[in-house]
Amino acid sequence: MTVDAKYLDGSALYGDDLAPEEITRWYAQEEQGFYRLATEVYKLEASGSYSYEYDALNAFHGFDRLRDRRFDTCVALGCAAGDDVAPLADRVNRFIGIEPAEEWWSDRIGGRPARFIKPLPSGDIPLPDDGADLFVSLGVLHHIPNVSHVLAEAHRILKPGGCLVFREPITSMGDWTRERYGLTQNERGLPLPWLHDRLDRIGFDIVREAPCMTNAMAKIAQKILPGHLYARRGYVALDAAVSRLLAFNISYHRTAFLKRIAPSNVFMIAQKR
Numbered sequence: 001m002t003v004d005a006k007y008l009d010g011s012a013l014y015g016d017d018l019a020p021e022e023i024t025r026w027y028a029q030e031e032q033g034f035y036r037l038a039t040e041v042y043k044l045e046a047s048g049s050y051s052y053e054y055d056a057l058n059a060f061h062g063f064d065r066l067r068d069r070r071f072d073t074c075v076a077l078g079c080a081a082g083d084d085v086a087p088l089a090d091r092v093n094r095f096i097g098i099e100p101a102e103e104w105w106s107d108r109i110g111g112r113p114a115r116f117i118k119p120l121p122s123g124d125i126p127l128p129d130d131g132a133d134l135f136v137s138l139g140v141l142h143h144i145p146n147v148s149h150v151l152a153e154a155h156r157i158l159k160p161g162g163c164l165v166f167r168e169p170i171t172s173m174g175d176w177t178r179e180r181y182g183l184t185q186n187e188r189g190l191p192l193p194w195l196h197d198r199l200d201r202i203g204f205d206i207v208r209e210a211p212c213m214t215n216a217m218a219k220i221a222q223k224i225l226p227g228h229l230y231a232r233r234g235y236v237a238l239d240a241a242v243s244r245l246l247a248f249n250i251s252y253h254r255t256a257f258l259k260r261i262a263p264s265n266v267f268m269i270a271q272k273r
Contacts, residue, residue, distance in 0.1 A: 008172060010191030010252030015145035020122070026145040027121045029185045052083040053228035054167075056236045058138060061210045061267035062165045063087055066134075073132040075157060077150075078119070078140030082109035085136050092134065098125065123149035130159045137166040142173070143187050148198055155202050155272055164204060164270040167212075170195070171264050172253040191252045192266060204270035211243040211250065211263035212236075 007014035015026060066088070074092045076085045081104040082097055089110025097116040099105065105116040117126065123146045135154045141147050154164055169189030174180045176188065199206060213230070217239065221229055229235050243263035251259045 007188075008253040010172075010193060013147060013190060013194050014176065014188055015186060016148050018145050023123075023145050024121050026186050030143055030187070051228070052080075052231075054084065054138065054230045055087065056233040057212065057230040057267075058084060058167070059087060060233060060236045060240065061208075061212060062136075062167070062269060065208060065269055066091065066163065066165075069163075071134040071163075074134040074136060075125075075127065075132045075154075076109075077135070077137040077154075078143075079109075079136075079138075080104045081106065082114060084138050086110035088134075088136075096127065096132070122146075123153060125150075125153045125157060127157050129156055132157050133159050133162040135162065135164045137164075137168075139167055139169075141166065141168050142189050143184065145186070147190060148202075151198060151204075152202050155204060158272045160272055162272045163207075164272070165268070167265055167267045168195075169264055170211075170250065170252070170266050189252070189264070192250060195266075195268075199268075199270055203273045205273060206268060206270050208267075208269040210240065210267045211247045211265070212239060212267055213265040214239055214243050214246055214261070214263050216261045217242055 004012075006012040018026065069091065071088075071092045073094055073096060074085060074088060075096045075098065076082065077098045079085055079097045079099055080101070082095060085092075085095060086109050089112045092112055094112055095109040095114040097105070097109065097114060098119050099116055100118055102116075106114060108114055120126070123144065135158055137154075141150065144150055151164075158164065170192045171189045173183060173188050176186070196206070218229055221235060225232065225235065246262045249259060249262035251262070254260050254262075
């Protein structure tokens with residue numbers, strides 16, 4: 001497979017302009033690839049049991065910024081069992097989870113009522129217009145081909161003034177023409193300039209943007225600190241400071257070693273106009 005230069009320089013998003021049959025094939029490849037990673041690389045239990053590892057990261061960059069608001073309905077995209085959004089339960093009345101794996105479905109998240117539905121390969125979300133006031137997606141969009149359509153669906157679902165909260169990689173995540181250890185076949189980050197342009201076109205205003213997850217520092221820290229780094233608030237605060245300092249070095253397809261010394265993800269809060 002060859003990759004067009006526009007997808008590597010970040011001026012376009014690979015997969016965002018696929019035909020319906022290509023989108024269907026992408027989803028099949030991702031589903032098969034994730035199952036292989038889950039069983040062979042990450043060694044998840046057959047029951048789907050997992051340990052969520054980003055609580056402090058999500059709180060520091062996202063959820064803590066919403067302390068002064070209450071939300072009637074939170075839609076959570078790709079939320080597994082809902083552990084990622086459960087910390088929002090003190091300010092959300094009900095959750096709607098969009099999750100393909102039914103073994104993670106339940107009627108409660110964080111003690112609040114929850115309803116789960118399956119995602120559709122088309123990217124359509126079977127929920128009414130203006131029916132939610134919070135939409136959360138944490139590390140999910142980079143697995144989806146037609147990201148623009150899914151973001152437009154989030155905009156449609158949200159009430160005016162509603163919040164979109166998401167965290168995504170902003171690098172290519174390597175060379176798609178060859179197998180990448182620990183990654184599925186198609187996943188790739190969202191180029192930051194492309195993301196800014198697309199959110200604006202769809203009708204979102206960015207309220208807060210924070211670069212995060214500088215991998216070069218994480219590799220060193222993992223040798224010193226046990227457990228999940230991004231479940232540690234102290235480490236998350238340090239990473240936030242370092243990521244801000246290194247934000248000037250952000251680039252999409254990072255082939256040079258020095259270009260890898262930069263934040264690899266962004267955390268955003270955007271508001272529907």
